[in-house]
Amino acid sequence: MESTTDQPVQLHGKMEYLHRKKAVGPIAERAFSRILEDNPDFLTIEDKLLQIANENASLKSRFARILRFADVIAAAISPHAGCKHACSSCCHISVGLSGAEAQIIGRAIGVEPATNVSSHGDREALVKHYFGEPCPFLSNGGCSIYDHRPVACRLHFSLDRDGYFCRTSIAPEESIVPNVNLESYWMIYGLIAAQMSRDEGDIRLFFPQGRQC
Numbered sequence: 001m002e003s004t005t006d007q008p009v010q011l012h013g014k015m016e017y018l019h020r021k022k023a024v025g026p027i028a029e030r031a032f033s034r035i036l037e038d039n040p041d042f043l044t045i046e047d048k049l050l051q052i053a054n055e056n057a058s059l060k061s062r063f064a065r066i067l068r069f070a071d072v073i074a075a076a077i078s079p080h081a082g083c084k085h086a087c088s089s090c091c092h093i094s095v096g097l098s099g100a101e102a103q104i105i106g107r108a109i110g111v112e113p114a115t116n117v118s119s120h121g122d123r124e125a126l127v128k129h130y131f132g133e134p135c136p137f138l139s140n141g142g143c144s145i146y147d148h149r150p151v152a153c154r155l156h157f158s159l160d161r162d163g164y165f166c167r168t169s170i171a172p173e174e175s176i177v178p179n180v181n182l183e184s185y186w187m188i189y190g191l192i193a194a195q196m197s198r199d200e201g202d203i204r205l206f207f208p209q210g211r212q213c
């Protein structure tokens with residue numbers, strides 16, 4: 001009889017992948033429904049962000065409020081996400097931020113961010129380039145700047161039941177990490193950030209040495 005033991009793990013992995021791929025959509029939809037049940041105002045987030053963006057205040061103050069608003073959004077999503085403590089696969093993917101946010105983080109952690117950073121808006125290239133590469137602030141499996149981490153990290157969740165699709169052993173084009181659609185947040189963030197600095201790119205470009213200068 002022909003041996004079937006040469007690739008048993010790979011076969012199991014593929015079957016598990018197909019099973020998880022089929023299940024992830026309904027799991028994420030249920031998680032999103034629970035977010036809305038617990039946070040009836042969640043769908044008005046865009047209005048609140050527009051209100052902040054149009055306030056009669058300096059760009060700096062409006063941008064700071066937009067950054068802080070990320071924690072309000074995160075607090076609504078977090079209880080319903082599959083993210084677990086000490087889960088750090090998402091610290092091995094590209095983390096995009098603006099020069100304006102890099103300056104704020106830099107001031108908070110005492111590290112001068114690089115300037116003249118530009119990815120020319122090519123998020124796809126950044127995602128591909130940094131896939132699997134640890135963030136310079138990742139230390140012993142945890143974030144060394146947790147209280148000051150970028151909003152891209154604060155708002156990155158998986159609405160799956162765990163981090164199965166977050167693993168970098170699954171190629172980005174085959175991965176499905178469901179998150180809440182936060183396009184309106186990023187649009188308003190981008191509009192204000194672009195008026196403060198032309199820089200934008202991956203966290204590794206702004207802070208190549210992490211906390212060490």
Ligand code: SF4
Pocket residue numbers: 090091092095135136137138139142143144145146149150153
């Ligand atoms: S800043 Fe912190 S949370 Fe964000 S990717 Fe880096 S180590 Fe992870």
Ligand code: SF4
Pocket residue numbers: 082083084087088089090091156157158162163164166
């Ligand atoms: S997004 Fe994925 S890797 Fe990151 S904390 Fe959530 S489950 Fe873990």
